Amino acid sequence: MFQTATNYAQKVDYVMLYIIGISFILLLIITISMIYFVIKYNRKKHPIASQIEGNKTIEIIWIVVPVVLVLTMFFYSYGVFKEARIVPPGALNVKVEAKMWAWKFYYENGKVTDTLFIPAGKPVKFTIVATDVNHSFYIPAFRIKEDAVPGRENYMVVHPKEIGSFDIACAEYCGMNHSIMYTKVYVVPEKEFSEWLQGKVDENYLRRYVASHTGGYKDYLTGSYAILFAKGCVQCHNIDNRKGIGPSFVELQRGFANVKINGKDTAVVIDKNYIRESIINPNLHIVKGYEKISMPSSVNILKEDELNYIVDLLYSNFVKNKQ
Numbered sequence: 224m225f226q227t228a229t230n231y232a233q234k235v236d237y238v239m240l241y242i243i244g245i246s247f248i249l250l251l252i253i254t255i256s257m258i259y260f261v262i263k264y265n266r267k268k269h270p271i272a273s274q275i276e277g278n279k280t281i282e283i284i285w286i287v288v289p290v291v292l293v294l295t296m297f298f299y300s301y302g303v304f305k306e307a308r309i310v311p312p313g314a315l316n317v318k319v320e321a322k323m324w325a326w327k328f329y330y331e332n333g334k335v336t337d338t339l340f341i342p343a344g345k346p347v348k349f350t351i352v353a354t355d356v357n358h359s360f361y362i363p364a365f366r367i368k369e370d371a372v373p374g375r376e377n378y379m380v381v382h383p384k385e386i387g388s389f390d391i392a393c394a395e396y397c398g399m400n401h402s403i404m405y406t407k408v409y410v411v412p413e414k415e416f417s418e419w420l421q422g423k424v425d426e427n428y429l430r431r432y433v434a435s436h437t438g439g440y441k442d443y444l445t446g447s448y449a450i451l452f453a454k455g456c457v458q459c460h461n462i463d464n465r466k467g468i469g470p471s472f473v474e475l476q477r478g479f480a481n482v483k484i485n486g487k488d489t490a491v492v493i494d495k496n497y498i499r500e501s502i503i504n505p506n507l508h509i510v511k512g513y514e515k516i517s518m519p520s521s522v523n524i525l526k527e528d529e530l531n532y533i534v535d536l537l538y539s540n541f542v543k544n545k546q
């Protein structure tokens with residue numbers, strides 16, 4: 224129902240459910256007995272009130288029962304809260320800086336970004352600071368919210384488990400543009416994350432990775448598009464309909480390709496053969512509007528059966544899906 228992108232998000236929801244559940248039952252009991260007493264001890268039926276001196280049993284019950292209930296709420300939620308507070312060894316450190324009206328993220332190796340990138344399956348410790356006024360670092364899908372206060376360092380630990388992009392909001396009114404103080408967190412596999420951290424791929428690669436990949440980490444390794452990731456095709460071709468260095472694979476559904484062959488504009492039918500030629504002999508026909516950057520590595524990196532698989536994959540998933 225709600226996105227739960229950390230390993231304790233679900234537990235936080237259960238705590239909420241527990242507390243709301245108990246509150247709701249108490250609300251029912253109290254409301255029903257109130258109505259019952261209003262009717263039963265109506266002034267018309269009992270014109271003269273009788274005095275009650277007290278009742279030890281009832282007093283003990285209404286002290287002990289709420290105390291026990293509140294204590295179960297406390298210990299139940301404390302058990303979950305601890306997970307966001309105990310920093311496991313080997314956690315990745317990211318400094319979160321809030322200021323009017325933007326976020327900045329500082330990584331251990333000195334990288335700085337406006338959008339947050341973190342690896343899935345690894346604990347991350349956010350050190351949260353503010354440079355001007357009070358803000359609050361809020362990621363609903365992670366179920367974390369922690370104030371960013373000038374002159375003070377707060378922290379929060381998350382264990383992201385799901386590949387995806389999620390909203391980051393400021394949850395503390397901080398002036399004029401508080402309402403647009405949004406950014407995103409991209410959770411990517413550890414491999415992609417460290418490649419990015421080392422400068423081998425750029426932010427857009429991670430964004431594309433997440434955009435074209437919705438099924439979670441497992442799908443990345445086993446899903447049908449995995450090979451396009453493994454062979455690096457997605458560095459230039461998106462699986463959704465955004466343009467990259469090359470045309471998005473979705474564009475294959477146009478059926479015909481306007482290409483230049485030997486410098487002459489020609490329209491050719493997009494069939495398996497066209498796809499195969501585009502991959503193994505990219506300079507044969509250049510798609511109009513794109514550079515003649517060939518895909519130099521394709522021939523070397525694809526074995527014959529991989530090539531066949533990719534041709535079938537692109538043909539059946541994209542070309543036939545004519546809208």
Ligand code: HEC
Nearest residue numbers: 454456459468469470480498501505508509510513518521
């Ligand atoms: C370095 C960037 C780059 C990489 C990596 C790359 N391509 Fe391309 N690709 C392009 C460009 C640019 C074009 C368009 C120009 C052309 O036709 O040569 C293109 C064209 C294509 C086309 C024709 C698209 C159309 O809409 O007509 C196909 C199919 C294709 N590539 C498949 C692949 C596959 C499969 C891989 C991975 C094995 C791959 N590409 C890797 C840059 C790349």
Ligand SMILES: [Cu+2]
Nearest residue numbers: 358393397404
């Ligand atoms: Cu703010």
